[in-house]
């Protein structure tokens with residue numbers, strides 16, 4: 001409460017005229033808008049008896065237009081009446097008021113104002129006036145609204161947003177993050193994002209520096225949800241810099257790519273699988289062999305091929321029909337699969353022709369392997385078509401040899417097996433090197 005008639009708060013005596021002049025100049029030059037009213041509680045309530053130039057500027061009214069008017073002239077349709085009611089009660093009870101609302105200037109344009117009202121009492125404690133200090137906060141509120149809009153947009157976007165500080169500790173995650181990971185914001189604040197990668201560091205994406213050097217990347221390493229299930233993301237990152245250009249934060253935007261990645265893998269699988277037998281198809285086999293051509297010696301000199309062809313298959317088709325023929329092919333494929341090691345690749349090379357790519361094996365071991373399969377065929381009494389046999393050609397890759405040459409030699413060995421009565425294994429000849 002302000003008592004202009006007392007010098008006590010100044011700590012020194014000042015002639016009343018000097019003091020009055022000082023206050024007049026101070027009010028006139030105040031950056032904040034100041035308006036003083038009388039203490040009339042009847043009718044429209046207090047009337048303006050003084051307004052400083054800053055108040056004139058804020059409201060658009062001249063001092064002459066303001067004097068004798070109620071400050072109510074500043075109110076309009078968007079003025080919050082609850083705030084006005086609160087103010088009225090404070091005025092009536094002679095207590096300090098502080099609040100904010102929308103007012104209207106002389107042209108009818110709304111502005112946001114923050115103001116306080118203090119009663120001014122005379123020496124006997126009777127309220128004589130009210131002084132109100134006001135500030136136009138329209139720009140401030142617009143900035144705040146914009147900030148909160150951006151924060152809301154960031155929070156509500158269905159993508160996953162995460163902000164980390166320079167120490168790479170999480171300071172913000174949005175609802176999208178919570179929904180994707182199952183973690184609530186409170187559970188992750190202060191943690192490093194790597195906690196999502198599980199306990200095995202080798203499955204984790206690269207560190208933050210390398211991720212930032214490649215601002216958009218797809219994480220093939222799975223992340224782990226709170227419930228332990230895996231998910232993949234397409235992620236892009238940006239660094240946030242202060243005015244001096246120093247990086248202060250990192251922001252990452254991620255999209256759940258689990259389903260897409262699964263579909264891609266399924267498509268890839270479909271493209272490399274033979275529909276009838278479920279074995280690798282020829283295209284996949286050719287790609288596999290190409291990898292060996294690209295390898296340097298001596299990594300490929302333990303590569304062997306087994307080329308095999310079912311004997312007299314045409315007869316099976318002719319006798320039992322194509323559908324039964326298909327079943328026989330499937331059954332043969334199953335047999336090959338069950339005989340092969342996990343490191344071997346079984347490929348349907350043609351109609352009733354198969355190729356087994358045997359890595360890390362000697363020629364002798366591969367010949368034994370082929371012989372074992374041959375015997376399995378021989379012993380396998382197919383319920384409908386009876387016994388089915390196959391002929392085999394085996395070749396081992398020589399130093400510097402191409403897979404095309406290796407295939408050719410295995411094929412010739414198979415041809416020899418057919419010529420020599422079928423149901424046998426033949427070893428490929430060494431090529432004639434010039």
Ligand SMILES: Nc1nc2c(ncn2[C@@H]2O[C@H](COP(=O)(O)OP(=O)(O)OP(=O)(O)O)[C@@H](O)[C@H]2O)c(=O)[nH]1
Pocket residue numbers: 276309310311312313314315317321322323324325326329350351352418422
């Ligand atoms: N049912 C079925 N038959 C196929 C398929 N692909 C190829 N064949 C048949 O396999 C037979 C292969 O016949 P040939 O090339 O004469 O060979 P073969 O009768 O096995 O005789 P040899 O190889 O000399 O022992 C043909 O009748 C083809 O139609 C298939 O996907 N399903």
